[in-house]
Amino acid sequence: MKVTLEPYNPRWQDDFYRHKLTIESAIGHLLGSVDHIGSTSLGDIAAKPIIDVLVGITDQSLLDETIEPMLNAGYTYIEKFTPGMPYRRFFVKLTPLSGKPLPSILATNDVLSFGVDYNTVANIHAIERGSYHWMRHIAFRDYLLAHPDVRIEYERLKLEIAKIDFSDPLDYNAHKEGFISKHQELAVRWFLTQKNKE
DSSP: OOOOOBOOOTHHHHHHHHHHHHHHHHHGGGEEEEEEESGGGSSSSOBOSOEEEEEEESOGGGGGGGHHHHHHTTOEEOGGGTTTOTTEEEEEEEEESSSSOOOSBOOTTOOOOBTTTEEEEEEEEEEETTSHHHHHHHHHHHHHHHOHHHHHHHHHHHHHHTTSOOSSTTHHHHHHHHHHHHHHHHHHHHHHHHHHHO
16 A cells, blocks of 8 residues: 655644644643644645644653543554553544444554554654653654755655555655654754753
8 A cells, every 4th residue: 555645734733723622621631732743743745644743741650541531532542552662652543444443442462454444644642741752753843844955855755655555554654764763863952952042
């Protein structure tokens, strides 16, 4: 299957705010912040039409307290990703592609059927606010917003990768890792420099 990229759509901002309101209603007592991240937050480049939301939890010890309220709010918990990233709880908003019911939890041994049984319309990353992993997401977004040349380079890379016919849609992300690793390190340094100027 091929990954579909769409030209920037201002509707993505509205989609983010709808998710933000839902998340604030579900886990507002645990929140430090809710931010729009990922390519749909950048304002002028093509992206997968999936809204990435960074949920800043006030303390890492509260991460597991997000799970039940987020399930009740209609999100699916991707539990199988937690062992590899224990600092994060990852949720998605799914839409059905088949007659199968949407899963509420995808556990360690569950098969991911993205693009087969369901599509993803939002990724929710719950991470302790102020931690390195929270900061790197914010830094990468702000760095790309401040550096149009890098942002356009990122778009060109994604458009090239999108031509590949993947057997696993998660392989699309693997093809971006080199670029993201390089620029994320630069972004964090830039971000910290900007903060020191304030």
